[in-house]
Amino acid sequence: YVGIQEAPGVMYSKLVSIPDTLMWRYFELLSFRSMEEIEQLRADVEAGANPRDVKIKLAEEIVARFHGEEAAANAHRAAGNRMKDGELPEDLPEVVLEVGEDMPVAAVLNKAGLVKNSAAARDLLAAGTVKVDGEVVDRSFVFAQGSTHVCQAGKKAFARIVLK
Structure with missing residues (x-):
């Protein structure tokens, strides 16, 4: 499960880690995207798009809903995921x-x-x-x-x- 009061990085990690087959149910129940858009994403994955990229879109949307756009944009850092090129973690030791x-x-x-x-x-x-x-x-x-x-x-x- 993903708790709505969990930290942005925790939410992001959990959403990106869901099984590919379950991702579509999450989209249907939690996303504000239209069914046409969800079906297009599904078709893209079936045509070879990386499912992780689609899960990242879902994770960013859900994190933004509960924590704001800025938290969604930076959630991957807190989640410990790979930094984008040139990006540094917020809590650099x-x-x-x-x-x-x-x-x-x-x-x-x-x-x-x-x-x-x-x-x-x-x-x-x-x-x-x-x-x-x-x-x-x-x-x-x-x-x-x-x-x-x-x-x-x-x-x-x-x-x-x-x-x-």
């Missing part, structure tokens, strides 16, 4: 690392807890999924002592990292 020298990016990601271990950091770097201040970096990137950078490791791990 800050991690302060006490180090005595410059450090390679793999070691910083590991110490900051953005990856499980150094091997995972190297894998993400090799795949090109590590960003520092919005720019993709490779293994040669070095954090200077005294610097602060916003880092992203993979799709969901974000932090503002301060090296002291």
Whole structure:
């Protein structure tokens, strides 16, 4: 179930996670869209459109009804879903690392807890999924002592990292 008093991110997560077959019943009962529009969405999915994209439309509509348009536009952030390119989570954590020298990016990601271990950091770097201040970096990137950078490791791990 989806409670009408739940937080926008919780509502969004639950609605995006409903089974594809159940989504149509939710549209019929909860959406203000016309049946023609719902049938067009169903036809689009049957023709190959991603059902998740349709569920996102439903989730945004329902969240907007109970929490407002702004909450609906930002609900995916609170839900922990993948950020749109260049977007940062609202509750970006800050991690302060006490180090005595410059450090390679793999070691910083590991110490900051953005990856499980150094091997995972190297894998993400090799795949090109590590960003520092919005720019993709490779293994040669070095954090200077005294610097602060916003880092992203993979799709969901974000932090503002301060090296002291």
